[in-house]
Every structure is written in C-alpha cells, then in structure tokens.
C-alpha cells in the first residue's frame with residue numbers, strides 16, 4: 648500500500664535538545680495511525696515538521712510523495728491539522744474564520760461558504776456559525792478545531808490531542824465523526840494521551856519516546872506482549888494445584904490463596920482452556936473464571952519506562 652507519510656532518518660534539534668533522533672516511519676494511505684508517547688517524546692515536533700511549522704535538522708519527510716519542505720505547498724494542501732492549541736482568530740464569527748482559511752488554500756468564495764456550512768454541520772455546531780470563537784464552550788471549540796481541519800477536504804487529517812479536556816459524551820461523538828472520515832478514505836494521524844482512544848480507534852500505533860520510535864504495531868499486537876491474569880474461584884480450597892507452568896511456556900506465575908487461583912500468562916485466552924482442563928482432571932470445581940487482559944496502557948508504561956532506563960544507562964556510560 649502507498650504511504651501517506653514516509654519518514655527516513657528524521658532528526659530535529661533545538662540547540663542542545665534532541666527532539667527527534669533519527670526517525671523512520673511509514674503511515675499507510677487510508678490507515679488510522681496513532682502516535683503515542685510521554686510528554687516531551689517529540690510528537691508535536693514531528694507534526695510541526697509535517698505541516699511546515701518547524702524545519703527539520705536532517706533526514707526526509709514526505710506526504711503523499713511530496714517533500715514537506717521542497718514541495719511545501721503540495722504537501723500542505725493535502726493535510727488538515729487540528730492542533731492542541733486553540734490558535735484561532737477570535738474576533739470573527741466562526742463561519743468567516745473557515746471561509747478565510749479556505750480562501751488561503753485557494754478555494755473560491757462561493758465554494759468556501761458551502762464548505763464552511765458543510766463542515767460546521769458535520770461537527771454539529773452549524774447553529775453557532777455566527778458566533779465568535781471566544782464565545783463557544785470548551786467542547787464546541789474542540790469541534791470547531793476539527794471543522795477547520797476539514798475545510799480543505801484533506802487526504803491526511805492530523806489530530807493532536809483532539810479530545811483533550813472534553814466530556815465522555817462529546818469524546819464519543821468526535822470519535823464517530825473521525826471514524827466516519829477514515830472509512831471514507833481519509834488517512835488519520837492521531838496523537839493522544841488517552842490510551843483507550845488509541846486502542847479503540849487505531850489500526851497501528853507508533854510508540855515514540857525521547858525522539859525515537861520504540862515500536863510500530865497494532866494495539867492488539869502490543870497487548871499480546873503483556874501478561875493477562877486468569878482469575879479462578881474454586882469450590883474447594885486446595886493446598887496445591889497442577890503445575891501449570893511446567894505444562895505451558897506461556898504461564899509465568901501461579902498464585903493460590905484459599906479458593907482463589909490466579910494464573911498470570913501471556914495470551915491468557917489461549918492458556919485458560921488448559922488450566923480449566925487440568926483443574927477438572929484433578930477434581931476441582933470452578934465457580935467463576937475471569938481473564939483480565941493487560942491494557943495497552945500497561946504495555947505503554949512498561950515500554951517507555953524501559954526507554955527511560957536505556958537513556959539513563961547511555962548517559963552514565
């Protein structure tokens with residue numbers, strides 16, 4: 648599949664600070680791609696390079712085959728950006744703000760009005776079209792940021808923390824709008840601190856830490872790397888249970904506390920049937936069984952913590 652974003656050896660330094668330390672990344676066309684990383688990982692720098700707000704120090708970055716610096720105009724016209732900050736002209740009615748934005752991208756006035764109305768309806772704030780940005784509620788402001796990103800009908804939509812500080816209801820509404828866009832073919836690059844958001848929406852995520860890409864994988868693949876707890880409630884309180892770990896490489900620990908048995912294993916869903924069979928063979932009756940999967944959040948925290956350890960070790964060398 649062609650790449651919407653192709654990055655090779657991308658670096659960026661601000662004085663002594665290395666914000667991006669040689670990044671290679673391909674975001675496939677049509678995908679819903681997440682960029683996750685702790686504060687200061689380099690996500691905003693990465694996005695700002697794509698949209699021409701920051702000049703890279705080295706390497707290459709292209710969007711739909713256009714170099715973000717040499718072919719700035721062609722690359723930029725394909726991107727819609729909803730940034731974290733509300734960098735909006737506050738003194739004009741929001742419909743006018745959208746018309747100006749469209750005009751800046753070369754869209755004729757009549758069409759600009761039509762598009763403005765269309766995107767305002769799409770994000771559900773058309774009835775606020777004559778209101779100034781300042782007078783919108785926090786949630787409406789977030790909706791407006793999405794509308795503004797959509798006004799040029801972009802092939803690549805970049806969403807930097809699109810649901811920061813919005814309530815659960817609106818978060819779900821925004822998700823629906825974004826999923827809809829992706830289903831219609833728009834490539835989405837999403838940064839978020841809500842890991843659940845990435846888990847729900849993204850086909851693939853890149854974990855960025857200290858300016859490096861630690862991993863690119865689907866949320867499911869990442870979660871499979873963590874361990875799951877198989878929690879079993881037994882009718883009796885045995886003094887011993889079968890040695891599950893000896894029979895199955897995926898099993899890491901077994902804890903028995905009265906009638907409660909916890910088997911910690913990789914891919915718990917695959918291990919649970921063997922555990923149940925072994926218990927059954929030994930004559931133990933199971934009252935309840937529950938598998939609690941590792942969350943993407945736990946895997947993420949673990950990976951970025953290892954990144955910190957590596958960085959500390961490098962500094963000490």
Ligand SMILES: Nc1ncnc2c1ncn2[C@@H]1O[C@H](COP(=O)(O)OP(=O)(O)OP(=O)(O)O)[C@@H](O)[C@H]1O
Pocket residue numbers: 661664665666684685686687688689690691692693
């Ligand atoms: N204009 C700048 N001048 C100097 N240093 C900067 C500048 N912009 C970013 N940095 C530094 O570059 C590093 C990466 O910052 P960046 O904002 O890209 O991270 P981030 O992943 O977007 O973080 P957050 O999740 O907090 O938004 C940080 O160490 C930051 O302090």
